Amino acid sequence: MTGKRQVYTARAKQSGEETKPRKKREPQDSPARRTRGATRRAPEEKTEETALKRAQERRAAPAARRQKREREKAGTMARERKRVLVRSGGFGVMLIALLTAVFDALGLLLCAVRTEGVLDAQALTMIAVMAPLALLTTALLPRVAPVDPLLMALTNFLCGVSVVILYTVSPDRGVRQMVFYVAGLFVMLVMALVVSRLHRWHGLTLLAMVLGIGALILPLAFGEWNYGAKNWVSLPLIGSFQPSELVKLSLLLALAYYFGAHRTVLQMMPALLFAAACLGLLMLQRDLGTALIYYLTTLALFYVACGNMPLTALGLGGGVAAAVLGYQMFAHVKVRVAMWQNPWSDALDKGYQIIQALLAIGSGGLFGVGLGQGTPEKIPAYYNDFIFAVVCEQLGIVFGICLIAVYVLLVLRGIEVSMRSRRSFDLLLGCGVMMLLGVQTFMIVAGVIKMIPLTGVTMPFMSYGGSSLISCMAMMGMMHGISGRTREEMEEEILTARA
Amino acid sequence: MTQAWYQVLALLFGFVSAAVAVVCVLLALRAFVGERRLYRRVRRGLPGSGAAGVLRVLSAGHKRLPAGTEIFVPYEGTLGSAHSCDVCIPYRKVHLRSAFFWMQRDGLHMVALHRDGFHVDDVPVEPGDEAVMGDGAMVTVGELKMVLRLRGVSSASAEPVSGPYVTSARRSKAQKGRGDGLGAPGKGEMRREKKLEEKKRKQAEKAQTRKGKDSDARR
Numbered sequence: 001m002t003g004k005r006q007v008y009t010a011r012a013k014q015s016g017e018e019t020k021p022r023k024k025r026e027p028q029d030s031p032a033r034r035t036r037g038a039t040r041r042a043p044e045e046k047t048e049e050t051a052l053k054r055a056q057e058r059r060a061a062p063a064a065r066r067q068k069r070e071r072e073k074a075g076t077m078a079r080e081r082k083r084v085l086v087r088s089g090g091f092g093v094m095l096i097a098l099l100t101a102v103f104d105a106l107g108l109l110l111c112a113v114r115t116e117g118v119l120d121a122q123a124l125t126m127i128a129v130m131a132p133l134a135l136l137t138t139a140l141l142p143r144v145a146p147v148d149p150l151l152m153a154l155t156n157f158l159c160g161v162s163v164v165i166l167y168t169v170s171p172d173r174g175v176r177q178m179v180f181y182v183a184g185l186f187v188m189l190v191m192a193l194v195v196s197r198l199h200r201w202h203g204l205t206l207l208a209m210v211l212g213i214g215a216l217i218l219p220l221a222f223g224e225w226n227y228g229a230k231n232w233v234s235l236p237l238i239g240s241f242q243p244s245e246l247v248k249l250s251l252l253l254a255l256a257y258y259f260g261a262h263r264t265v266l267q268m269m270p271a272l273l274f275a276a277a278c279l280g281l282l283m284l285q286r287d288l289g290t291a292l293i294y295y296l297t298t299l300a301l302f303y304v305a306c307g308n309m310p311l312t313a314l315g316l317g318g319g320v321a322a323a324v325l326g327y328q329m330f331a332h333v334k335v336r337v338a339m340w341q342n343p344w345s346d347a348l349d350k351g352y353q354i355i356q357a358l359l360a361i362g363s364g365g366l367f368g369v370g371l372g373q374g375t376p377e378k379i380p381a382y383y384n385d386f387i388f389a390v391v392c393e394q395l396g397i398v399f400g401i402c403l404i405a406v407y408v409l410l411v412l413r414g415i416e417v418s419m420r421s422r423r424s425f426d427l428l429l430g431c432g433v434m435m436l437l438g439v440q441t442f443m444i445v446a447g448v449i450k451m452i453p454l455t456g457v458t459m460p461f462m463s464y465g466g467s468s469l470i471s472c473m474a475m476m477g478m479m480h481g482i483s484g485r486t487r488e489e490m491e492e493e494i495l496t497a498r499a
Numbered sequence: 500m501t502q503a504w505y506q507v508l509a510l511l512f513g514f515v516s517a518a519v520a521v522v523c524v525l526l527a528l529r530a531f532v533g534e535r536r537l538y539r540r541v542r543r544g545l546p547g548s549g550a551a552g553v554l555r556v557l558s559a560g561h562k563r564l565p566a567g568t569e570i571f572v573p574y575e576g577t578l579g580s581a582h583s584c585d586v587c588i589p590y591r592k593v594h595l596r597s598a599f600f601w602m603q604r605d606g607l608h609m610v611a612l613h614r615d616g617f618h619v620d621d622v623p624v625e626p627g628d629e630a631v632m633g634d635g636a637m638v639t640v641g642e643l644k645m646v647l648r649l650r651g652v653s654s655a656s657a658e659p660v661s662g663p664y665v666t667s668a669r670r671s672k673a674q675k676g677r678g679d680g681l682g683a684p685g686k687g688e689m690r691r692e693k694k695l696e697e698k699k700r701k702q703a704e705k706a707q708t709r710k711g712k713d714s715d716a717r718r
Contacts, residue, residue: 077544084541092530099519099526110512113500150530157523367517370509395516402520409527416535422549422574422602490541496650497545 081494085487087142089149096153097138100160101131107164110371111171122171126163126178134160137185145189146196146484148417154410155476158461159184159469161403165391166383166464168372173383173464180466184473191474195481196488201425205257209274212250215243216281223285227381227456228332231287244282244290245458245467248436249474251278251294256429259305268305272298288326288333289443289455295319297436304431305424340453353380357389357448361397368396383464385456388448404445407460411438414479420486430482433475549573551602552649554586554638563589564643572647575601578609578640592616592641606633607649616641 088094105127112123134156142149159181167174198204223230234240251274258271275298282291299319303312327333335350343351343358356379363369376382376390383390392400411434418430437460444463447454458468500508542548550571556564564570576585581595588597594613601608608631611617611624618639619630632638634649 077541080537080541080544084537090530090533092526092533096523096526096530099523103516103519106512106515110505110508114505116501150527150534154527367510368513370506371512371516373506373509395513398517399513399520402517402524405524406520406527409524409531413531416531420538424575490538493545493548494541497548 085491085494087149087487089138089142089153093138093149093153097135097156100153100157101134103157104130104134104160104164107371108167111164111167114372120171122175123167126167126175129178129182130160130163133182133185141189145480146192146487147189147480148413148483150413151410151417151476151479151483154406154413155461155473157406158403158410161391162387162462162464162469164371165387165394165462168394169376169390170383170464176466177464177469180469181473183466184470187470188473188477188480191477192480192484195429195478196484201253201257205253208250208253209270212247212254212274213277213281215247215250216278216285218243219285220281229285229287229456231282231285231290239466241467242465243467244285244287245465245471247278248294248471249478251275251297252429252432252436252475252478255298255301255432256425259301260424260428265306265308265311268302272302283326286330286332288330289457292455293436293440293443293457295322296439297432300435300439301428301432305428336453336455340450343450353386354448354450354454356380357386358450360389360393361400361449364393364396364400366396366398368392368394368399370394384458385444385454385463386448387459387462387464388445391462403462404441407438407441410434417479417483417486420490421482422486422489426482426485430479433479437472437475550650551607552634552647554645554647557637557644557646570645572600572607575599588640588643590641590643593643597640603631606631606636607647608632609638 089097108123108127108130112120112127114120137147137156138149138153141147141152163174163178163181166177218233219231223233226232231242231244232240233243254271254274258268275294278294279291282288282294296319299312299315302308302315327337339346339351339354343354345351347355360374360376360379363374368374371394374390374393376393379386379389388400388403391403414430414434414437418427418434421427421430440457440460443452443455444457444459446452447456458465460472461469463469551574552572553569554572556566556568556570558566570586570588573585577596577599578584578586578588579595579597580587580589580591580593582589584596586600592615594615597613597615598609598611598617600610608629609619609624610629611626613626616639617624618637619632620637621639624630632647632649634647636647638645638647
C-alpha cells in the first residue's frame with residue numbers, strides 16, 4: 001500500500017498537479033469519528049427514521065384530509081344557506097314564467113289574427129298586459145314582497161291559460177277575466193302583507209266570522225234562484241257576486257285560529273259552530289257543492305289539529321248521514337246522481353251537459369282540435385264549471401293532464417311551505433288553503449269526467465268569475481304571507497347559528 | 500289570414516301548448532324537489548333549529564331526566580307528563596297537561612293549568628296565571644328544577660302580559676276556581692282534591708295509631 005501511494009504522489013508531482021494532503025485514518029473509537037457518526041448515520045438508523053416520518057405523515061394525513069373536508073363542508077353549508085335565503089326563484093322558475101309569457105303571447109296573437117283581414121287590437125293589448133305580468137310578478141315581486149316564486153309562477157300559468165281560453169270562446173269574458181286577474185293580484189299582495197306582518201288575529205277573526213255569517217244570509221234575503229241554488233247576490237255598486245266564495249276566507253281564518261290556539265274539543269267549539277252555521281246557511285241556499293267543500297276542509301283541518309281519530313270518524317259519519325238526508329230532501333241532487341249513473345237516460349235534457357262535456361273531451365284527442373276550434377258553446381256553462389272540458393277539447397288531454405299536475409304541484413308546494421312554519425296558526429291556515437283548493441279542483445274535474453256526481457263548483461283560477469278568482473288569489477296571498485314568514489324565521493335561525 | 504292557415508296554426512298551437520305544459524310541469528317538479536332538499540339540508544346543519552330554546556335540568560331526583568339533560572322547547576305547545584305534550588316531563592307529580600306556552604318577542608309566555616308545584620324563579624304560578632320567562636329563568640315543575648335557555652331573547656320581562664289566547668277575565672276566573680275552559684280545576688275538581696287529601700290524611704293517621712298499638716302490645 002505504501003509503495004503504491006508513493007508512486008501516485010510521484011506521478012502527480014511529475015504532472016505538476018497539487019495533491020491534497022491525505023488525511024490520517026482515525027481509529028474506530030476516535031472522538032472525531034463519533035461526532036461525524038451523528039450526521040452520517042448507519043443505514044438501519046436511516047430506515048427507522050424514514051419509517052417514523054412516514055408514520056407521522058400517515059397519521060397527519062387523515063387529520064389534514066379531515067380538516068380539508070370540514071372546510072369544504074363549511075363552505076358548502078354557507079353557500080346553501082345563502083341559496084335558501086335568496087328571494088327570487090331559480091332558473092327553473094324563471095323559465096316557467098318565460099314559458100307562461102310565451103304561451104299567453106302566442107295564444108292571444110293567434111286570437112288577434114283569427115278573423116280574416118282584421119287584426120284584433122284588443123287581443124294585442126291583452127298580450128301587452130298578460131306577458132309582462134307573468135314575467136314581472138315572478139321575477140320582481142318576490143324581491144320586494146313576501147311572495148313565493150314557485151307558487152306565483154304556477155298561479156300565473158293557470159290564470160294565463162284561463163284568460164287565453166276564455167278569450168277564444170268569448171272575448172268579452174276573456175277581457176273581464178284579465179281585469180279580475182289584475183285585481184286579484186292586488187288582493188293577493190295585500191293578503192300576503194297582512195298575513196306576514198300581523199301577529200294578533202283575535203279581533204280580525206271575530207270580525208271575519210260575523211261578516212261571513214252576514215254575507216251568507218244576504219243571498220237568502222236578496223238572492224235569485226240560479227241552477228237550483230240561491231247563492232248569487234246583486235248589489236248596486238259591486239254588481240253580482242257569490243258570497244260563499246268570499247266566506248271561504250273567513251272559514252279558513254276561524255278554523256286556523258281556534259284549532260291552532262286551543263287544542264281540546266271544547267276550545268275548538270267556536271270554529272266548529274261557525275262552520276256548522278255556514279253549512280246550515282249553504283244548505284238553505286241549496287249550494288251543496290260549496291257546502292261539501294266547507295265540510296271536507298273543516299273535517300281535514302280538525303284531524304290535522306288534534307289527531308282525534310274517533311271524533312273525525314264521527315264527523316265523517318255525520319257527513320254521510322247529512323248527504324243521505326240531502327239526497328232524500330232535494331230533488332236536484334237526486335237528478336244529478338241519476339245523471340251521473342246514466343246520463344244517456346235523458347241525453348237531451350238532464351244529461352245533456354255531462355254528455356256534451358264527455359264528447360268535447362273525447363273529440364279533443366291527445367293534442368286538441370286547435371285553439372278557437374271545436375264547439376265549446378254546446379256545453380252549458382262552458383266558461384264556468386265546464387272550462388276543463390273546453391281546455392281538453394281545444395288543447396288536448398295531454399294539456400289537461402299537465403293542468404291537473406300543476407294543481408297537484410301547487411297543493412304539494414303549499415303544504416310543504418306551511419309545514420315549515422313554527423306557529424300552528426300558520427300551519428293550519430296554509431294546510432286549510434291548500435286542502436280547500438285541492439278538494440275544489442278534485443270535485444269539479446272529477447265531476448266533469450264523470451268520476452263523481454257533478455257538484456257545480458268553480459275550477460280554481462280557471463273558471464270565469466270575479467268572486468271565484470279574487471277569493472282564490474286572496475287564498476294564495478295567505479299562502480305567500482306564510483311563506484314570507486317562514487323565510488324570515490329561517491333567516492333568524494341562520495343568524496342565530498352564526499352568532 | 501285565411502281560415503285554412505288559421506286552422507293549421509291553431510293545430511300547431513295545440514302541440515306547442517302541450518310541450519310548454521309538459522316542460523312547465525317538469526321544471527316545477529324539479530324546482531319543488533330541489534328546494535325541498537336544499538331546505539332540509541340547511542335545516543339539518545343548524546343546531547337546535549325549530550326550537551325557541553332549551554330547558555336544562557338542574558336537579559331531578561329521578562332516573563328519567565338526570566341533571567344536565569336538555570329538553571328542546573318549541574315556539575308554542577304544551578308542557579306536561581303526557582307523551583303527546585311538546586315538552587314531556589314524565590313524572591307522577593306533574594299533571595298530564597300542566598301548562599301551555601308560546602314564544603313572543605319579550606320571552607316565553609307560559610300559562611299554568613294545574614296546581615302541580617309550578618314555580619318560576621321560586622314564585623308559585625297559580626292555574627290560569629301567565630308567566631313571562633326570559634333567558635335564565637328557573638322553572639320548577641313538581642320535583643324537577645330546570646333553567647330556561649332561550650335563543651335570541653336576552654332579558655326577562657317581569658310584568659304578566661295578556662297574550663292573544665288568554666284574556667284577563669279567564670285568568671281571574673281560574674284564580675277564583677271556577678274553571679276557565681283551559682283545563683284549570685273547577686270547583687268540583689278542587690272539592691275532589693280536598694276530599695282525596697282528607698282521605699289520605701285519615702289513612703295516615705289510622706296507620707300511625709295502628710303502629711302505636713302494635714308497639715304497645717309488643718312492649
